Amino acid sequence: MTTPMMQQYKSIKSQAPDAILFFRLGDFYEMFGEDARTAAPVLEIALTGRDSGGGERIPMCGVPHHAVDGYLLKLVSAGYKVALCEQVEDPQATKGIVRREIIRIISPGTMTDSLVEQANNFLAAVYHDQDWGLAFVDVSTGEFTVFQTESIDILTTELSRIRPSELLLPAELLKAKHWRPYYLTQREKKTYQHTLLEQRFTEQTELFQEFPTAMKAANGLWQYILETSPGIDPSHILKINAYRPEHWMLLDPWTRRNLELTESIRGQGKKGTLLSVLDFTKTAFGGRLLRRWIEQPLLLKEEIEKRLDYVEALVEDSFLRGDLIQLFNKVFDLERLMGKVSYGTANARDLLSLAQTLGVLPQLRALLAEGKSASLQAFIPALEGLDPLAVTLEQAINPEAPISLKDGNLLKAGYSEEIDELRSISSGGKAWVAKLESMEKDRTGIRSLKVGYNKVFGYYIEVTHANSHLIPAEYIRKQTLANAERFITPELKEYEQKILGAEEKVTQLEYQLFLELRETVRGQAARILEAAHALAEIDVYASLAEAAVRHHYSRPVMKGEGGLTIIEGRHPVVESMLQDTSFVPNDTILTEDKHLALITGPNMAGKSTYMRQVALIVLMAQIGSFVPAQQATIPIADHIFTRVGASDDLASGQSTFMVEMYEVAHILRHVTPHSLIILDEVGRGTATYDGLSIAWAVAEYLAGQENKPKTLFATHYHELTDLEETHAGIFNLHVGVREHGEEIVFLHKIIPGRADRSYGIQVAKLAGLPANLLHRAKIILHELESSAKENRQEHLLNKEKATQLSLFEVQPLDPLLQEVSELSVEDLTPRQALDYLFDLKERIKTADSI
Structure with missing residues (x-):
């Protein structure tokens, strides 16, 4: 037979069987049974036991409630869900077992604390009928988006961009290989049919009709949010956004990786990425927005020009840019603060951060109003209307408030007359106790007499045994110690009740008034988040302007279609990392008539850097950034495709060559007349002639396309350079090299025409290969070249004979x-x-x- 408390535990645990239950017992969250066995090693805490009734013991471990956030993060990061079970009534006012309830289920996708500041934490759901529907939300910021497509490839591409921390799927989709990178949660299909979402977002009925499959995914997502946060209204989620492919460029995972947009291939986080070069944002939400822009370039010319106008205004007004950046240093993360307010977890320090941020808005409005740019003044209305709330919070919240809401001292003196009165009683009572101690010392003659306090006995008078003969008769003995006796008096206990009653009441009243303040803030959620979104945009524009000034970028000329022209273009990331040398700029001209450039030259000479820089310049222009070039005319690209580098996909059993062919096939399936393609060393993952044949055929295919995609094609197969003579759209470029005897110097300059050699042995020498090995390599190279020359001459002779026979000799017909x-x-x-x-x-x- 189990104890009543264990019966309660098992009942609550049955409500969240797939989660580790944090069961609140006093000042600790306890875990029992299998949950304890699982959690103890992850949390690095001791596994103990507890009597569960009938003489049986159950495994147990626990963590202190005041440090729970760190332990939650450890478990969730390890891939576990945690159900947080709280005591929902006062133990002192309850007879028997305290009522407990699960107040929240924390999973990788529903975390709201301890998150990376400048990255979103998305929870996503997928649904499939005739189309594929995707919905994703960051519950910490309130960003909620839906997306619908016919193609599973496009769906997985979008998933790879948002990288959800948790993905909800109906059972029939769970086994598909597409979801391998994600933390999966199985959901019943009926949860996708709920109508609660339509009831909440009644003003967005057209969205439900336009994207029915995506909205089913959103229904499932919303149901999960409500289930994991019972009793909570996520009021900071104000609307559902729709992702429309005709508005934003869809970048496949390989392109994002190859161009190192927001993550480095070398696994060093942000360092060495385009984001690291452009990111001068000062706010967390501005940093998240910049990351999103880099991963979602625009396709609409008017939107691109609008962003470029804002950036240009801040480039030209250096004083305004500097003042804005300085003010943004005082701005806290409004989006996530409102998420905490919505979930009821915001404490006094959070509201203080909110007050400080809102207090900056009048200065920001003044700066924008006084600035040279009329376009930037369009942001002023979004920053209005919150001054009274800022004043109220500033007047209310104590700057020294504790983290816990139950420890008192949350509010400033003067905010509440009743609290001030109760505090006066409490502090006056303590002065009375000090006065009592002094009076009793004088009255009894006991100089060592002390008036003390503990939670067990309350206030008491302590007298040492040496002075026991001086103890007055009215003292009532309460406790005997080794060296002293403790006493109480009726007068002392009467005043104790008054003091402690005041302290308890003031703590309860402060807590209640704080909750009212938090509700006031919640009521302003729409206005605060509107201000947050405006601040984020201004922060990003200031960041892009700062990058443009520091790195000497220029405004690109955007056009809907036509040729691509870049004069003295530079690679933004490589250039930023050079210290002792200057980056060598290069021109790029791709027209509708000459749209495929074959680029030859030795390894390490700069072919890949050059091609990537062209792709990055186009992408930067389409996010609304100035570009690293003296001058650039950019036709809007609907896709940027890259096939760069070599890597195995061991998880799916694909070789380097198979991965390469898959990426090339993906490009050829989705290429359009407005695409930009970067191909580096196609075919090198297999035998020479196989690779050459495939590279040749791919080049011919792209050159023969009616849509004429702009293509940069780097290769070591020098035979491909002959294509310039047979295909009008192909032309040759090569990387300049200067020779000094057997030494070479890379000029890093792109020059018209083909390279005559690959300089492989010279590059190997630069890399430090042994001299005797290099000597042997030269001998083998000479033999191979001689053999190849003879074979080529024989091939040409046979070809000539065959041609002559076919021209001059009439063969008898079968x-x-x-x-x-x-x-x-x-x-x-x-x-x-x-x-x-x-x-x-x-x-x-x-x-x-x-």
Whole structure:
């Protein structure tokens, strides 16, 4: 038989069987049974035991309630869900077992604390009928988006961009390989059919009609949010956004990786990425917005120009830019603060951060109003209307408030008359106790007499045994110690009740008034988040302007279509990392007539850097940034495709070459007339002639396309350079090299024409290969080149002979062919023709066997 408390535990645990239950017992969250066995090693805490009734013991471990956030993060990061079970009534006012309830289930996708500041934490859901529907939300910021597509490839591409921390799927989709990178949560299909979302977002009925499959995914997502936060209204989620492919460029995972947009290939986080070069944001929500812009370039020219106008205004007004950046240093993360307010977890320090941020808005409005740019003044209305709330919070919240809401001292003196009065009683009472101690010392003559306090006995008078003969008769003995006695008096206990009552009441009243303040803030959620979104945009524009000034970027000229022209373009990331040398700029001109550049030259000479820089310049222009070039005219690209580098996909059993071919196939399936393609060393993952054949065919395919995608194609197969002579759209470029005897110097300059050599042995020498090995390599190279020359001459001779034979020698026609050529087909009946065909087939078989 189990104890009543364990019966309660098991009942609550049954409500969250797939989660580790944090069961609140006093000042600790306890875990029992299998939950304890699982959690103890992850949290690095001791596994103990507890009597569960009937003489049985159950495994147990626990963590202090005041440090729970760190332990939650550890478990969730390890891939576990945690159900937080709280005491929902006062233990002192309850007889028997305290009522407990699960107040929240924390999973990788529902975390709201201890998150990376400048990155979103998305919870996503997928649904499939005729189309694929995707919905994703960051519950910490309130960003909620839906997306619908016919293609599973496009869906997985979008998933790879948002990288959800948790993905909700119906059972029938769980086994598909597409979801391998994600933390999966299985959901019943009926949860996708709920209508609670439509009831909440009644003003967005057109969205439900336009994207029915995506909205089913959103229904499932919303149901999960409500289930994991019972009793909570996520009021900071104000609207559902729709992702429309015609508005934003869809970047596949390989392109994002190859261009190192927000994450480095070398695994060093942000360092060495485009984000690291452009990010001068000062706010967390500005940093998240910049990351999103980099991963979602625009396709609409008017939107791009609008962003460029804002950036140009801040480039030209350096004083305004500097003042804005300085003010943004005082701005806290409004989006996540409002998330905490919505979830009821915001404490006094959070509201203080909110007050400080809102207090900056009047200065920001003044700066924008006084600035040179009329366009930036459009942000002023979004920053208005919150001054009274800022004043109220500033007047209310104590700057020294504790983290816990139950420890008192949350509010400033002067905010509440009742609290001030109770505090006066409490502080006056303590002065009275000090006065009492002094009076009793004088009255009794006991100089060592002390008036003390503990939670067990309350206030008491302590007298040492040496002075026991001086103890007054009215003292009532309460406790005997080794060296002293403790006493109480009726007068002392009466005043104790008054003091402690005041302290308890003031703590309860402060807590209640704080909750009212928090509700006031919640009521302003829409206005606060509107201000947050405006601040984020201004922060990003200031960041892009700062990058443009520091790195000497220029405003690109955008056009809907036509040729791509970049004069003295530079790679933004490589340039920023150079210290002792200057980056060598290069021009790029791709037209509709000459749209495929074949680039040859030795390894390490800069082919890959050059191609990546072109792609990055186009992408930067389409996020609304100035670009690293003296001048750039950019036609809007609907896709940027890259096939760069070599890597195995061991998880799915794909070799380097298979991965390469898959990426090339993806490009060829989705290429359009407005695409920009970067191909680096196609075909090098297999045998030479196989690789050459494939590279040749890919180049011909892209050159022969009616849509003429702009393409940069780097290769070591020098045979491909002959394509310039046979395909009008192809032209050759190469990387300049200067030779000094057997030494070479890379010029990093892109020059018209083909490279005459690969300089592989010279590059190997630069890399430090042994001299005797290099000598042997030269001998082998000479032999191979001689053999190849002889083979080529023999091939040309045979080809010439074959041509001469075909031109001057009339070969006799095969008898069967002669017979067929002279046959009058029109004179044959269908039956005769069929019989003749069978007879001809038999004669051919007979002839082949002779």
